[in-house]
Amino acid sequence: MAPKFPTWCVCIVTALVVHCSTGSETCKIWSSAGEVVKRGSSFKIFCTFPSTCEIEVHLSDNLRQYERHNSSTVYIDAVNITNSATYSCQCKLERYLCGIDIRAGYPPGKHGAPTCIKSEEKSNRTHGFVECRWKSLTKTYLHPNSTLRVTSQPKKPKAIPEIRPGSIEGPGSFTFRANLMVESSVQMISVEVLAHNVLGRSESDTYNFTLSDIVKPSPPVLNLVECSSRSCNITWGHSLKVNLQVHLQVQYRDVTDLLVAEEDWLNTSSELPSVLSLEPSRNYSFRARAKLNSGLWSDWSTLVQNRTQEEAPNKELDIWFARATSPPNMFTVYWKSLNESEARGRVLGYLVHINDNHTESRTTHNVSANDAHFSVQSCVSCLVTVSAYNSKGSSPPARVPSFFKTAQPPQELHVTESKDNVSLYWRKADHTLQSTGYLVEWYLQDQQFEKLQWMRLSSAESQAVITEIDPNKCYDGAVYVFYENALGKASFTGVNTLVSVPTGAPSVNRDGEGQAVTLTWTQIPWRQRGGCIRNYTVYVKNNKDPEHMYHVPASEHQYTIDHLPPDTYIVWVTAWTEKGEGPRGETIKFIIQQGTNPLHWLLLAASVFIVPLGCLFKWLTRWQRLKMILISLKDVPDPSNSKLAKSFTDNKGKMDLHVNPSDFSSEEEEVIVKFMEIQKENDEDLGRREGPTDASSVLRPDWDSGTEPQTPYLKSLAQASDSSGYTHSSQDTGTTTGYIASQAEQSVLEEGQEEDEECIDHYPSNVFDEPIVFGRGLTLDAVKIDCRNLWENDG
Numbered sequence: 001m002a003p004k005f006p007t008w009c010v011c012i013v014t015a016l017v018v019h020c021s022t023g024s025e026t027c028k029i030w031s032s033a034g035e036v037v038k039r040g041s042s043f044k045i046f047c048t049f050p051s052t053c054e055i056e057v058h059l060s061d062n063l064r065q066y067e068r069h070n071s072s073t074v075y076i077d078a079v080n081i082t083n084s085a086t087y088s089c090q091c092k093l094e095r096y097l098c099g100i101d102i103r104a105g106y107p108p109g110k111h112g113a114p115t116c117i118k119s120e121e122k123s124n125r126t127h128g129f130v131e132c133r134w135k136s137l138t139k140t141y142l143h144p145n146s147t148l149r150v151t152s153q154p155k156k157p158k159a160i161p162e163i164r165p166g167s168i169e170g171p172g173s174f175t176f177r178a179n180l181m182v183e184s185s186v187q188m189i190s191v192e193v194l195a196h197n198v199l200g201r202s203e204s205d206t207y208n209f210t211l212s213d214i215v216k217p218s219p220p221v222l223n224l225v226e227c228s229s230r231s232c233n234i235t236w237g238h239s240l241k242v243n244l245q246v247h248l249q250v251q252y253r254d255v256t257d258l259l260v261a262e263e264d265w266l267n268t269s270s271e272l273p274s275v276l277s278l279e280p281s282r283n284y285s286f287r288a289r290a291k292l293n294s295g296l297w298s299d300w301s302t303l304v305q306n307r308t309q310e311e312a313p314n315k316e317l318d319i320w321f322a323r324a325t326s327p328p329n330m331f332t333v334y335w336k337s338l339n340e341s342e343a344r345g346r347v348l349g350y351l352v353h354i355n356d357n358h359t360e361s362r363t364t365h366n367v368s369a370n371d372a373h374f375s376v377q378s379c380v381s382c383l384v385t386v387s388a389y390n391s392k393g394s395s396p397p398a399r400v401p402s403f404f405k406t407a408q409p410p411q412e413l414h415v416t417e418s419k420d421n422v423s424l425y426w427r428k429a430d431h432t433l434q435s436t437g438y439l440v441e442w443y444l445q446d447q448q449f450e451k452l453q454w455m456r457l458s459s460a461e462s463q464a465v466i467t468e469i470d471p472n473k474c475y476d477g478a479v480y481v482f483y484e485n486a487l488g489k490a491s492f493t494g495v496n497t498l499v500s501v502p503t504g505a506p507s508v509n510r511d512g513e514g515q516a517v518t519l520t521w522t523q524i525p526w527r528q529r530g531g532c533i534r535n536y537t538v539y540v541k542n543n544k545d546p547e548h549m550y551h552v553p554a555s556e557h558q559y560t561i562d563h564l565p566p567d568t569y570i571v572w573v574t575a576w577t578e579k580g581e582g583p584r585g586e587t588i589k590f591i592i593q594q595g596t597n598p599l600h601w602l603l604l605a606a607s608v609f610i611v612p613l614g615c616l617f618k619w620l621t622r623w624q625r626l627k628m629i630l631i632s633l634k635d636v637p638d639p640s641n642s643k644l645a646k647s648f649t650d651n652k653g654k655m656d657l658h659v660n661p662s663d664f665s666s667e668e669e670e671v672i673v674k675f676m677e678i679q680k681e682n683d684e685d686l687g688r689r690e691g692p693t694d695a696s697s698v699l700r701p702d703w704d705s706g707t708e709p710q711t712p713y714l715k716s717l718a719q720a721s722d723s724s725g726y727t728h729s730s731q732d733t734g735t736t737t738g739y740i741a742s743q744a745e746q747s748v749l750e751e752g753q754e755e756d757e758e759c760i761d762h763y764p765s766n767v768f769d770e771p772i773v774f775g776r777g778l779t780l781d782a783v784k785i786d787c788r789n790l791w792e793n794d795g
Contacts, residue, residue, distance in 0.1 A: 026050070027098040029089050031078075036142070036198040039082055039104045047089030047098065048073040054092045060085060078102070084141075107200030109138025111193045114148070116209045117296065121218040127181045128211060134193050134204075135175045147194040148178040152186045187211055215295035220248065220288045222304045229280040229309040229344075234272045236301075238290060247291045250275065255283040255305070256340065280311040281345040281390075310345030312393025313338055317350075319386055319398045320441065320454050324375070333400055334373045334452050335386055345390035352376070353397065355383040373452075376400075407433065407486035410479050415492050422466045422495050426479055433483045435459040442466055442477030445494070445532070446523070471498035474532035494554075496531040499578050504528030505585025506536065506557075506573045515592055518560045521573050524582070531577045539574070539584075542567040566594045 027050075033043035047057060049072055057066045057076050066074040074089070081104050088099035114134035122129035132148060182189065188211065193204035223235045238246065248265045252275060265272060278284060285305045291297045317335040324330040338347065352365040352374050358381035367374050376384055385397035410426035424440060438461060441454040453468060469475060478491040506521035519538060523529075533554045540561060541547035552559050572587040 027089050027091060027096040029087065029098045029100045031087075031100060031102060035101065036103045036105070037081060038199060039106060039141070040080055041104075042077070042079045042081070044075045044077055045087045045100070045102075046073055046075045049089075049091050049096055051091075053096070056090045056092065058088045058090070103142065105142035105197070105199060106138060106140045108136070108140060108144075108195035108197055108202040110202070111135065111146075111195060111204045112137055114191055114193060114204075114207055116189070116191065116207075116214055118211050118215045120215055120292075126184055128184060128186070130180050130182055130189065130211070130214070132178045132180070132191055133175065136195065140197055140199075142197045142199065144174050144176075145196050146174075146176050148176075149192040149194055150178075150180060151190045152182060153188045153190075182211070212294050213296075215292060217246070217290050217292055217295070217298045219298045219301045220246075220290045222286060222288055222301050225286060225304050225306040227278070227284070227306045227308045229311050230278050231274040231276045232278060232284065232286070232306060232308065233274050234286060234288075234304075236272060236288060245293060247293075248272065248288055249291075249297070250286060250288045251300070252284050252286045254279070255285055278308050279341055279344075280308055281340065281343070283307045310390055310392045313343050313345070313347075313388050313390065313395035315342040316396045316398040317386055317388060318456065319400060320439065320452070321400055322448055322452055323378075324449070329378045330375055331378055332373050332375045332449055333384065333386060334454075335398070337372065338388055338395070343388065343390065345392060347388050347390055349389060350374075351387050351389060351394060353385045353387075354379070355385075357381045357383065373449075401487075402485075405486045407481070407483050407488040409488035409490040410438070410481050411490075413479060413490045413492060415495055417495055417497060419498055420467070420469075420471075422469055422475070422497065424464045424466070424479060424492070426462055426490065428462065429481065429488055433486065436482045436484070438464075439480040439482070440464045440466070440477065441480070442469075442475045442495075444526070445474040445476050448476070469495075469497050472496070472500055472530050473526060474529065494532040494534075499531035501580045502528060502530045502533070502575045502577055502582030504575075505583055506575060507585065508571060508573050508588050510571065510588050510590055512560070515564045516560060516562045517564060517569075517571075517590065517592075518558065519571060519573070520558045523557070524575055528582075529575070529577070530579065530582070533575050533577060535576050537574045537576065537581065539572050540569060541571075542569050564592045566592045 028046075028048045030046055031037070031043055032046070033041060037043060045057075046069065047055065047066075049055065052071070055066065055074055057064045057074065059076075064076050066076045069075050076087075078085075078087075081102065084101070084103045086099060086101050088097065090097045112135040114132045116130055116132040119129045119131065134146075134148075136144060136146070176193075188208060190206050190208050192206045195202050195204075218238065221237045223237060226233045232252075234250065236248070245266060249262060250265070250272065251262045253261070261277075263275065272288075275286070283305060284307070285303045287300045287303050289298045289300050315338060317338065319333060319335040321331050321333050324332065333352065335350065337343075347369050349369045350367040350371070352367055354363040354365075354376065356362075356379060365374060374386075384400040386400070387394045387397045389395070408429040411429045412425075412427045414425045416423040416425070422442075428435065437459050438457040439454055440457065441452060443453060444451040455464060455466075457464060464479075466477075474494060474496050476491070476493045477495070478489050481488045502524055504524040506524060508519055508521045510517055510519055512518045521536070524533070535554050536552040536556075538550040538552060538559050538561075539547050540550070544567065550559060550561070568589065568591050570587045570589050572584050574584060575582045
């Protein structure tokens with residue numbers, strides 16, 4: 001194919017030709033090296049004008065500086081030209097214009113060795129059709145001319161070869177093709193390639209071809225393919241002009257796995273042997289090619305396809321399980337889908353069998369083929385198995401692991417994160433036990449029962465690389481080690497690959513009363529988290545103070561703020577990943593109003609009930625003591641009018657008092673009481689004692705000094721006995737003072753004394769702290785008691 005030149009070049013040349021044909025007086029342009037030059041050469045371009053004028057010389061569209069050769073001729077130097085170009089000269093005043101196209105290239109070089117093929121399909125009984133192809137190995141950048149010289153033995157070809165350039169393979173590189181017909185008696189041909197252009201010519205070596213070695217049959221035609229589960233039978237046909245033995249080569253492959261295999265046969269019949277060693281339920285494509293006893297292989301036939309039949313799955317399912325926390329008596333069984341070679345057909349569903357060894361019952365659940373998990377109630381005596389089934393049968397049942405004993409977990413578990421995977425390393429825990437393998441599970445955080453994944457490892461391995469991790473998502477997981485009827489577990493949390501700043505914020509809710517506010521928030525949607533959330537920040541701001549920040553761990557979604565003063569507040573929460581803090585979300589606004597603390601109301605309500613009860617108890621206590629006093633003062637005689645007092649005055653000294661035994665019961669002993677009169681004090685001493693002195697120093701004896709109070713009182717001297725009557729104990733040493741009371745009065749006083757002794761721990765002991773002072777005549781008025789102090793002293 002000839003090289004193409006710019007259109008504007010053709011227009012310029014045409015204009016020059018037209019201009020030159022209109023008159024003899026015009027400019028002339030020529031090259032010192034001609035119009036076709038070798039690439040890299042240098043030469044001169046001359047322009048001659050018939051008259052003197054203003055001259056311009058252009059290389060393509062660029063103005064070039066020229067040198068004057070003589071009065072009518074100018075020139076420019078073309079140095080190291082590497083491409084074809086157009087030069088033009090112009091005289092502005094006379095409107096003279098001329099130009100020249102310079103083509104740059106190389107002379108013909110070597111050619112590739114030609115290949116010749118005799119087509120059995122295009123040949124006939126008298127002549128054979130031969131096609132030869134060859135390729136130019138040198139890029140000449142010029143129009144190619146190539147000739148194929150052919151000679152034959154023993155005869156010449158019937159006609160001159162038809163030479164046709166083929167497709168261009170790069171600038172200046174061409175593929176040539178020649179077709180020729182040779183007589184059927186010709187057995188060998190010799191070919192030689194001749195090439196030439198303006199810059200030179202070349203000849204190739206001579207190549208000999210035996211026609212029987214270059215014969216190429218037409219491709220076979222595959223008709224019908226019938227398949228079982230492991231083999232396929234193929235029928236075929238051909239268009240050979242003669243009935244010869246044919247070598248066939250069949251190539252087949254799995255459409256999905258692109259596995260290629262070939263088988264060769266020597267066959268003359270139309271039916272090929274069966275293609276064996278195929279996999280069940282696979283789509284296979286077949287093609288074939290043929291060759292005679294000698295010669296070349298034909299082209300491949302068109303593809304034919306068919307699918308082998310199904311077989312029952314031959315491999316157990318890979319299953320694992322996870323126990324539910326609520327309800328605790330449930331667990332979920334998970335399984336992985338079988339691949340095509342394991343399933344041996346289209347899986348129609350899964351069968352979950354539950355065998356209760358205690359009740360000898362069996363339950364079967366049919367699970368859809370689109371599901372990969374099933375929840376089962378925990379049962380100590382139950383055996384749970386899962387199998388896949390297709391149209392031909394079921395896979396061997398996979399047994400859900402029984403309840404394992406707890407063993408020591410893998411030790412020193414390390415997690416390393418990268419941009420596209422997570423690596424785990426660990427050390428075996430218990431060397432005394434022989435482990436049977438490891439299992440690594442991982443799942444999206446808080447979605448164990450929806451996104452559980454796992455891989456199994458042999459007992460010799462101590463590391464795993466998890467590649468099935470989505471970027472910008474957070475995962476938890478664990479490494480399990482299996483022993484004989486024992487299981488150890490080491491967990492890991494919060495791993496991710498690519499991490500970014502969260503694009504969303506938690507949604508916040510408020511609860512609480514008074515000055516305490518409880519904030520709760522929901523997690524950010526997975527697509528907005530950017531990875532594992534490491535912590536939250538709670539922001540609280542009022543109208544007066546700057547915002548306060550509270551950092552909360554990622555595991556918590558609640559925070560309580562106490563003792564907030566009355567004000568208007570706004571609150572929001574942000575989330576953090578390793579890359580930084582997420583945006584501020586929606587804020588909530590609330591008001592803390594001035595009010596009484598609920599504790600105050602509680603104390604007030606308690607006081608309303610407790611204080612009246614205390615007062616009532618106190619009044620009852622006082623009434624009981626007053627009642628005792630009134631009983632003890634009932635029917636008190638006037639001592640000054642008694643016979644005892646008169647007889648004591650007459651004797652002026654000691655006297656014996658004989659108590660009438662009839663006044664007492666027969667069981668009591670007779671008591672002899674002696675009285676003596678205490679000397680009267682003078683008025684001065686009495687006045688000093690009746691003065692405003694401390695009650696503890698007026699009528700109370702000094703236990704340390706041994707003195708006794710001086711009172712105009714009757715004292716009895718008696719021997720203490722176990723059966724003596726009730727007496728008021730004086731506060732001196734070894735002496736008792738008291739009234740002589742009747743048996744009834746003594747009984748009442750004894751009862752009162754017993755009550756006092758019983759209540760001594762419950763009632764105040766200072767009821768009679770004030771002294772009782774009597775004058776000279778002992779009357780009822782003298783022994784009156786001022787009861788006001790009963791309530792004043794206890795205030």
